[in-house]
Amino acid sequence: FxxxxxxxxxxxxxxxxxxxxxxxxxxxxxxxxxxxxxxxxxxxxxxxxxxxxxASAGLFVRVVGAGGHGSRPHKALDPVPAACEMVTALQTLVTRRFSTFEPVVVTVGSLHAGTKRNIIPDDAVFEATVRTFSQDTAERVAEQAVRLCEGIAAAHGLTAEVRYDGEYPxxxxxxxxxxxxxxxxxxxxxxxxxxxxxxxxxxxxxxxxxxxxxxxxxxxxxxxxxxxxxxxxxxxxxxxxxxxxxxxxxxxxxxxxxxxxxxxxxxxxxxxx
Missing domain, CATH: 3.40.630.10 (Zn peptidases)
Incomplete structure (x- = not known):
């Protein structure tokens, strides 16, 4: 009940x-x-x-850029490639920063950006679920995932608003x-x-x-x-x-x-x- x-x-x-x-x-x-x-x-x-x-946690990311026309990307700050890079980099984070005997699963289940194929949007957002078995691992994923997303955004001249919420042990x-x-x-x-x-x-x-x-x-x-x-x-x-x-x-x-x-x-x- x-x-x-x-x-x-x-x-x-x-x-x-x-x-x-x-x-x-x-x-x-x-x-x-x-x-x-x-x-x-x-x-x-x-x-x-x-x-x-x-255990489970949620990773919520908003990549903030500046919109423009798809024909002139150099006049905009495109958040989409940066968001895509973050999604793939999170998988590399799991395999390169954590032991194979220390289970970590990161799955991006939601990714949204833009309204039409020829318009660069102002932002791109995605959400991921993170699964771990120890408190130490959970804390390390939280720290490193946030730093990774913020660092990739900065490398592209963008900013990232990142929230990491612990859910269940x-x-x-x-x-x-x-x-x-x-x-x-x-x-x-x-x-x-x-x-x-x-x-x-x-x-x-x-x-x-x-x-x-x-x-x-x-x-x-x-x-x-x-x-x-x-x-x-x-x-x-x-x-x-x-x-x-x-x-x-x-x-x-x-x-x-x-x-x-x-x-x-x-x-x-x-x-x-």
Whole structure:
């Protein structure tokens, strides 16, 4: 029942408003589940101990020049070539300033400039998403990406207005809680219904804020509508399709995790039921 999961930090707002203490004392643990259309076969659960999903940030750039006619570019300050150079240079930044064992993804998903082919615009704007796994890496990307864009603009005699916004931290599962999820899935549904993720996912999730505050684990549930998940479109594709029949098992697992975790807490505290 959380609002604002995609891009509006709903978990952060709910935590600030006291959701983790709503029962009268801090939560002992937290578990979150997300369906996926392509990562694993339908009905299969998957998670992993440690880092599971990346941190995210947004890079927003406005390259400011001076418009003019396309036939006389020397009489204008064209922001378009500079913006294009920044887009490609950001990819080089990733491969040349960061170790290949230090995952960084920069994707420019929006780029806009001009109104007609023969008019040099006053400005060009683009937006990028940045994915990392450590705070140190995130801070280094922020510093170097901003400096890179400003430097390229200056080299072209232009200016760049650059904003770098941190969004969500990495989603990191407690190892013992991820193991607990895997054990519960196997016992509830059978060993064939669980696969451990071989590597973290570069998507981001605001449930990460919950896992910063209390121990727990995030997990995925395969909801592929077709028979072969490897051929299915990913979650955010307009062609993504989901099989709702898996939802009952997802709800059953969350309920079983809650019951078993509360029982474990009672046992460790010496209480009896």
């Amino acid at each position: 959380q609002p604002g999961e995609e891009g509006f930090d709903g978990a952060g707002h709910m935590i600030a408003e006291g959701v983790l203490e709503a029962a009268g004392r801090p939560a002992d643990a937290a578990y979150g589940l997300h369906v996926v259309s392509d990562m694993v076969p339908r009905g299969v659960f998957t998670t992993r101990p440690g880092p599971m999903m990346s 990495a989603t990191v599962n407690r190892a013992e809680e991820a193991d607990f999820v895997a054990e519960t899935v196997r016992e509830l549904f059978g060993a064939e219904r669980y696969l451990e993720m071989p590597e973290p996912n570069m998507g981001s999730e605001d449930f990460s804020r919950v896992l910063q505050a209390v121990p727990g684990s995030y997990l995925f549930l395969g909801a592929c509508a077709g028979d072969d998940h490897t051929l299915a479109a990913a979650n955010h594709s307009p062609r993504a399709a989901f099989d709702d029949s898996v939802l009952a098992d997802g709800a059953a697992l969350l309920a079983e995790l809650a019951v078993r975790r509360m029982r474990r807490g009672l046992t460790s505290s010496g209480a009896t039921s």
